[in-house]
Amino acid sequence: MSTTPPSSASASRIVLITGGSRGLGRNAALHLARRGVDSVITYRSRADEAQAVVDEIRGLGAHAAALQLDTGDSASFPAFAEALRGALRQHWQRDRIDHLVNNAGIGAHASIAETTEAQFDELMRVHLKGPFFLTQTLLPLIRDGGSILNVSSGLARFALPGYGAYATMKGGVEVMSRYMAKEFGARGIRVNTLAPGAIETDFGHGAVRDNAEVNRMVASVTALGRAGLPDDIGPVVASLLADDNHWITAQRIEASGGMFV
Template sequence: MLKAKIALVTGGSRGLGKDMALSIARKGIDVILTYRTNEEEAGKVAQEIETLGQKAVVLQLDMSHFESLNNFVEEVKKTLNTQFSTGSFDFLVNNAGMGATVPFMEVTEELFDNFLNVHFKGIYFLTQKLVPFMNPGGAIINISTGTTRFSNPGYSVYASMKGAIEVFTKYVAKELGVKGIRANVVAPGPIETDFNKAAIRSNPDMKARLSSLSPLGRVGNADDIGGVVAFLCTDDAKWINGQRLEVSGGINI
């Protein structure tokens, strides 16, 4: 029997990351998922994955603490060895993130630097540190946002960092092709989760406004995104590389 492939999903304890982790498991792939503070919720996701017949392991990761990345990589190496009897994995999903709606004129240097660490610098160097442990034929999926294509007031910092990630992904695809590793971007539109203090879920007027901008007449749900990420972790997507896949229901088309 062939050993299952392994995916590492950051921020997999809730919201989009949770659905990504579960959708990937449904493809017959084992999952290492990370959480920042809520170990209990992450454990519940791991249990759901195991009911699907796949192995799941939970690790703590706080992307805002850049200095912790080396220790996290060591934990990944140890986990691969002790829990999966291997030294490598196949798919890296850089999903962990944070949100805030802050007008450009109110952005502070502290907030900017925090977003930089979480959404760009941390992802850049975490990917660099983990690539040596990725198998040929594997893939990197970076999560971006629809707001790199259209502007939403208050998202200047968030969208700028995600724009950097989209450029970064093209370079990763170019430079890691020799290793047989693909890299792509999935860019969700507005999604009704608890992200950014559940801004959409808790604000009916915002939800209605955003829904009106979509040809499909609604905002997205977590399960609109996870299946696309899971698809990119399969051989069906083996010739998709260096691409930005916007999964937004056609908002502002």
């Protein structure tokens, strides 16, 4: 489930992208590969999807590995950290990553009146508890001077009925990012939040991509006049991780095309 790069790869920058086997995580990994950044991507159950992304990254001249991870299962994080250490030693002859992108997520659509405790708890485990404790677990594996990017949502700024529980978790992510930036700054690790708007992916059962009515509604409230595409987000991730942005930390960057401005 991974590739073995030549010895020169030991000098490459390496990013760990949770949920990198599909959607925005995949797109980010590909854009980073075009800039010469290697990736460790995680997948929850579809090893075949992850391998396809690894192959695409190889085709762009970068190197990659794929590891299984359920970000909703914090008890598995110590074992995941060991698996990551093994992958770094085996494929890069390294013991540190440069960047962590907490991207993995799930969707849920229900009014607050109809949201169940089970739905709330699952969203909390995947979107808030997971990134909090995964970052805590992986801190020893992030090099000094590296960076962390936590993915939020435009829904943490504007409100659409049916996303109250999901947006609540993303609001927590944004606060968490600021505290991480403050606490990890002594190691030169910068931490930012990326908040995408509505994007045409399979997230949320592909509603923005596949439902013409939803797509038109999104376009009508977006300054740039259309729904977002994965290629609108991947370059932003790559840019925020680049050394050119080494002085940006504790910030929320929204990439929504101007939704609800």
